[in-house]
Amino acid sequence: MPTPTRPSPSAKKPSSSRKPMLFGLVVVLAAGMLGFVSYRATAPDEPATDAPAAATTTGPDSDVHRELAGLARRDADDKLAQGRTDAPVVLIEYADFLCGYCGKFARDTEPELIEQYVDDGTLRIEWRNFPIFGKESEAAARASWAAGQQDRFWAFHRAAYAEGAKEKGFGEDRLRELARQAGVKDLARFARDTDSPAAAAAVAKDQEQAYGIGATSTPSFLINGRPLAGAQPMAVFTEAIEAAAAEEANVGSAGDPAK
Secondary structure, eight states: OOOOOOOOOOOOOOOOGGGGOOHHHHHHHHHHHHHHHHHHOOOOSSSSSGGGGHHHOOSSSSSHOOOOOOOOOOTTTTTTTEEEETTEEEEEEEEEETHHHHHIIIIIIHHHHHHIIIITSSSEEEEHHHHHSSSSHHHHHHHHHHHHHOOOHHHHHHHHHTTSSSGGOOOHHHHHHHHTTOOOOOOOOOHHHHHHHHHHHHHHHHHHHHTTTTTSSSSSEEEEEEEEESSSEEEEEEEEHHHHHHHHHHHHHHHTTTT
């Protein structure tokens, strides 16, 4: 099983004045939940029977889930998201381009989720940059944001997570080549955007959100506020997404059962 990751020395956890709205019991429960499932996350090559499916799809009560679900931005102008803004289910992914398990998810599972759930309007995927492996991780995160400013984030994402891509590193020349592969037209603008304060601020905002909910490793996910960690088998995501969709359908037809 993967060892829980630690943030790089250059990555600072948010101060108490800059954390998201998840205070008190919400933070304690969410942090404990994500910390536990991050530690227990199944390695991609381990049997699916070892996947902690129950632990990742149950846990904090519905109030906490609703609080965490509120982290979904549902912004039509979000360059790092795909799917309808009114989709009943939102999957938020906290990931690092140097993370091998993130690459496994991006290559093997995410395309199936897009085909099965994004395309029919059930699912929206929102990316959060969560660089935890040092300077190259942070540089790749900023570069992905810069590619997004020219509507090429997801193409950059595919190029950066292609088989063997991370082994080539994410130095300046390599990031420029990935942008070229992704179809970024204005490479001079890409370079400026990558090094801009706006890119640094956007990455820091995503990173702060991840720390605020207690994420300690990549990839970590929220599916309508329910934590799930690791490159789990497709069946685990299918179960979580369909359960969330059914819950939303029930709320829509009968009202919020908690009220």
